[in-house]
């Protein structure tokens with residue numbers, strides 16, 4: 001077991017001393033980025049942590065034990081059959097000692113061994129024997145990272161509660177370019193802080209989206225009729241903001257594209273404010289490119305006035321006819337991107353919830369849809385809500401519950417589906 005993996009957002013605050021007295025066990029495996037693990041040891045110690053390094057045999061082909069020993073101030077362990085250390089069951093002692101186990105770089109080989117519960121050397125044996133949370137920081141050639149075997153191993157590890165950071169894109173040591181580089185040191189330190197700082201009570205959420213890029217849309221749109229009037233809807237933005245907050249607390253990097261609402265932007269989330277459906281479309285599509293997950297909670301107006309009058313036309317006593325044109329379907333467009341994120345839609349319905357949701361799921365090419373019944377006292381502009389979530393071959397009912405609680409349950413469900421899709 002990998003511990004409960006509970007985190008808060010993690011990287012708030014900065015400077016030294018954030019890990020004073022904490023016990024970090026660093027597993028270094030055999031990748032070209034092993035030299036960057038030396039910098040990690042320095043940073044953990046600079047933050048006040050006690051660091052012990054365990055290296056695979058492969059790691060020691062890249063960086064000598066003396067480097068890690070000098071930087072950590074502790075003997076580097078690499079041999080499961082070290083008679084002196086094992087006289088006192090050294091691997092179990094290390095597994096118990098750790099408050100967090102960080103594998104950086106985590107090679108494709110290490111991920112495979114951990115996913116399958118192998119225990120054929122000291123690092124893998126102690127990961128099996130520890131109850132501390134596990135942070136994996138993979139680094140490898142982009143093709144190795146994209147290989148179905150690696151994808152399946154990562155999905156399995158995530159599903160079991162390990163936090164796996166996404167590698168960064170860029171030039172690789174092998175001369176190729178793409179995702180596979182070890183994330184920058186502050187990102188790894190931030191993730192460790194997250195794992196060591198469990199959220200208090202109701203704010204606790206497993207770091208199921210650590211390293212993921214998530215886009216959430218929220219709120220209504222306003223479709224201007226003239227300089228002062230518009231067509232709007234009753235969306236308050238509360239559900240979308242709750243989803244953005246929950247995704248952030250689950251460790252994701254979150255962009256929130258929000259229509260006009262009376263809510264403060266959630267901490268740690270990049271908020272983009274828009275007004276009309278066309279603005280929402282432009283911002284959402286730009287943010288969705290390269291994202292892992294897109295959650296469309298916004299109530300985007302289906303139509304906009306065919307023309308926008310200038311100024312403020314006077315009231316016509318004979319009345320007025322309004323011509324409307326359809327707006328683009330933002331979530332369906334995101335679902336057509338290639339490559340595309342995992343796409344979750346929301347549907348507010350007044351009846352036949354399942355039939356409408358299932359048909360929207362197919363028609364718009366979504367991965368999941370969260371339906372809710374709306375009426376005078378539920379759905380929009382309320383504190384509580386209930387969701388009926390559908391995907392191909394499954395469904396789940398969430399709530400009734402306050403929107404923050406509902407968002408947490410939805411994020412946990414989406415993360416499980418997301419990991420499952422990647423593993424299949």
Ligand SMILES: Cc1cc2nc3c(=O)[nH]c(=O)nc-3n(C[C@H](O)[C@H](O)[C@H](O)COP(=O)(O)O)c2cc1C
Nearest residue numbers: 029030031032033056058059107108109110139140
């Ligand atoms: C020069 C060189 C560079 C390598 N770089 C990586 C790498 O960045 N990531 C990776 O997963 N494997 C890399 N490998 C392959 C691993 O070293 C190999 O799979 C090894 O079995 C890993 O064992 P370990 O995980 O037990 O350390 C590299 C191999 C060589 C020879």
